[in-house]
Amino acid sequence: MYIGRIREILILSSDHLKVEHVALQCFSFTETLHPSLHLPCLDLTNNEVFLSAAISYHCLPSRLHILWVSSCRILCSVNIQHNCIDSGCTNTGQQPVYQEQTLTSRSRCIVQHKPTPHYILNAYSIHNYDYIRLVTPDTLHKTPLRVTNVAEVQALAVWQMREK
Numbered sequence: 001m002y003i004g005r006i007r008e009i010l011i012l013s014s015d016h017l018k019v020e021h022v023a024l025q026c027f028s029f030t031e032t033l034h035p036s037l038h039l040p041c042l043d044l045t046n047n048e049v050f051l052s053a054a055i056s057y058h059c060l061p062s063r064l065h066i067l068w069v070s071s072c073r074i075l076c077s078v079n080i081q082h083n084c085i086d087s088g089c090t091n092t093g094q095q096p097v098y099q100e101q102t103l104t105s106r107s108r109c110i111v112q113h114k115p116t117p118h119y120i121l122n123a124y125s126i127h128n129y130d131y132i133r134l135v136t137p138d139t140l141h142k143t144p145l146r147v148t149n150v151a152e153v154q155a156l157a158v159w160q161m162r163e164k
């Protein structure tokens with residue numbers, strides 16, 4: 001099981017509704033969690049995998065290393081964000097936000113992403129959490145405890161509840 005980015009979807013010429021192959025560009029996990037976000041980091045590799053409905057082991061000429069696999073399926077989508085922190089991506093301006101084709105008073109930043117292969121996996125996504133946990137290496141499952149004094153936090157929470 002792995003995480004990949006869909007590069008190409010090939011359909012049958014005779015049946016435009018039937019997918020024949022899906023080409024994925026694979027991600028690899030880095031060895032450690034991101035030091036400040038405490039999330040798994042992924043690097044986009046040059047390995048491509050073709051998912052096929054039929055068993056096939058033909059190699060295609062390409063500058064990329066290509067693997068053929070048989071009878072695989074795409075299980076789910078995952079949330080991956082570009083690692084802007086370490087890549088040095090910058091905000092280049094503001095863009096107005098529309099809601100139902102009406103201009104709002106809000107705006108959002110426009111980010112100019114640097115072309116780096118570094119990404120961060122949202123390992124705490126509610127959707128597909130089980131699959132995300134399965135694909136993530138065991139060494140990256142540790143969740144750093146950010147509360148240094150648990151008893152103090154619990155006592156404060158109890159006191160705040162009693163004060164209400």
Ligand SMILES: [Zn+2]
Pocket residue numbers: 082083084087089111112113114
């Ligand atoms: Zn970025």
